[in-house]
Amino acid sequence: MAIPQELLCLTDDQSEVFRAIIDTIVAPLTDQEESELLANLADIAIHTKDQITTFAKLPALHGEIFDFLYHATPPDQQKVFATLLSLLANPHSALLLTGHWSRFDQLTRQQREAVVNNWRTSNFAFKRLIYKVIYFIVTYPLYRKVGTEFQACIGYSGKDHVRNQPDYQPKRQHPRLPMMTTEEALAEPLKFDIIVIGSGCGGGVCAGRLAQAGKSVLVIEKGKYYHHSEYDLQETTGFDDLYENRGLLTTGDGSVLVFAGSTFGGGSAFADDLEEVCHRIGATTAGIEHNVPNQILAKGCRKLGYPLSAIPQNTSGHQHECEFCGCGCKDGIKNTTTHTWLRDAHEHGARFLDQTRVVRILTRNKKAIGIECIVHGQHTVTIAANQVVVSAGTLHSPNLLIRSGLKNKHLGQHLRLHPCHVVVGFFSETVDMFRGPILTNVSNVAENWNGDNYGVKIEAPTVLGGGFSGLLPWRGAAHHKEIMLRYRQCSPLVIVARDKDSQGSVSYDDQGNLKVNYKLSKHDTQSLIEGMIHALKILCAGGAAELQTTQFGLEPFRFSKTEKPDVNNPRFVQWLQQVRAYGLPAHGCNVMSAHQMGTCRMGVSPSVSATKPTGETWEVENLYVADASLLPTACGVNPMITIQATALHVANTMIAAYGNQKSSTEQNPEM
Structure with a gap:
């Protein structure tokens, strides 16, 4: 695969070292290694001899790996990686990393393998991190892309074998949710009773319940809306389209890989309030096949x-072969937020705006009065509202509140993971x-x-x-x-x-780029x-x-x-x-x-928490949080139901406290 010239950020020396790294991790095997491979797999009936011998001689696809580095790796990480390549291209600095007074690419394959294995088992964490990074960057793009020889040789198609048949039809049909067009968002000043920022477990529940209560609701989502029929159930597009940072988000030191949903419907596309949530999403053990x-x-x-x-x-008891459901549920069987609470919201008049980033929450006299957002990546728009619900998720809700002028010391702190x-x-x-x-x-x-x-x-x-x-x-x-x-x-x-x-927290640089900090106790x-x-x-x-x-x-x-x-x-x-x-x-x-919690935790006072027990922020009236960031501790299980029950509590509190409040048009006539 040819790499566009404008994306080339490596020098010739760096590129040569990178190619040598690739050819170390995934190399055509020698005849002796091929014979040993055949002998080791002699008792395995899955593969033919031709598949094994073809795979043994298969070289790495440099283009795929370079392309992955340029397109899927954040620029700051590319710079760090380029620095490593420069060190390995210089005999003096390479000596410290490899033990050889020579450039890495000038070593024999046997020497290079020994170097990489020494990194893997090193007593120095920095060298182990080098091994960890290069191994992932080289292998991941080779085996995730559908149609490559790498997948064919190991007998793995890389796609759902049931739902990729030409005559496949979803088992449950759901109408599309209508998304606002750019023209609709710009046509005239928009005013709503409530704006919900985020469409995941928290935002979806709030939108559904508040719309059912007769409120005019707008749901804004930075990710793209996909109808369940549009999922192609492949590891490349599935992770690139549906997860934060393409499923490659790590803590700042690279020690923990953090999976977080980033699409319309959020991460769910995986007491009385608890009981109501379980009933609405059809949580049951009936119909399970293992x-x-x-x-x-x-x-x-x-x-x-x-x-x-x-x-x-x-699943409401329906039998369901998930297979590639981590890349979206094409069957339409799982009762995700999109198929439940957001559907309720739509049926009660709520509107939806996807691919839109909220820049800040607008306030006056310490009250939320609306939001400023960038619609479809192009147009800056202000939208008025009586109340604003932030459901941008554990990783992003604190940043939005901080950008909006809130200064509570607990924002972004107390990150909890599983x-x-x-x-x-x-x-x-x-x-x-x-x-x-x-x-x-x-x-x-x-x-x-x-x-x-x-x-x-x-x-x-x-x-x-x-x-x-x-x-x-x-x-x-x-x-x-x-x-x-x-x-x-x-x-x-x-x-x-x-x-x-x-100990965990989330922080942000001057450009708003996310950094996850976490130290395992x-x-x-x-x-x-x-x-x-x-x-x-x-x-x-x-x-x-x-x-x-x-x-x-x-x-x-x-x-x-x-x-x-x-x-x-x-x-x-x-x-x-x-x-x-x-x-x-x-x-x-x-x-x-796969679960993040706690960065806007609720509590009894601003000295120990970022929000009230109702979900309302301590600093700004009519500004609420309703997502996993509210949870003060890790719940120890998949938090979906806990998040939804908490969001239902927030929505019910809003209805009870402000049910008779004037409409947004009357409240903010100048907007």
């Missing part, structure tokens, strides 16, 4: 006597983790262990091909290709820890480790012949062909001790989070 990884989780738990329960799905770690088992049979329903079983065996409340859940996730390519530690080009050829035999378990005392680290030990035992009891963690310096465990997987096997017991001893050092493993 895919192979969830069956393995169940088998291991039963054998070990561990607790296990089904996870309620927002830190996660993945372990995997390899099985003799085909698993195909990307097929069937996802996240349907959970075990809380490690929630309370040895008298400590770890708050850990163990679930069976889906890891698509691109994400899997950089998940497990790289130990050489031949090892990498063998792991990828065994992708379809891999079954993962994710350990989800409840953040108890880790000793307690929360121990929670993940305890969860890992139990998850590995579950996989072993489920029949895994090989087990791996993402700990960079820990070798995998393999049962011999004459051994039956057994949690009491002395070698396995000793290996678990090594897992515990290695721990989760900074940049020495893969840690991620």
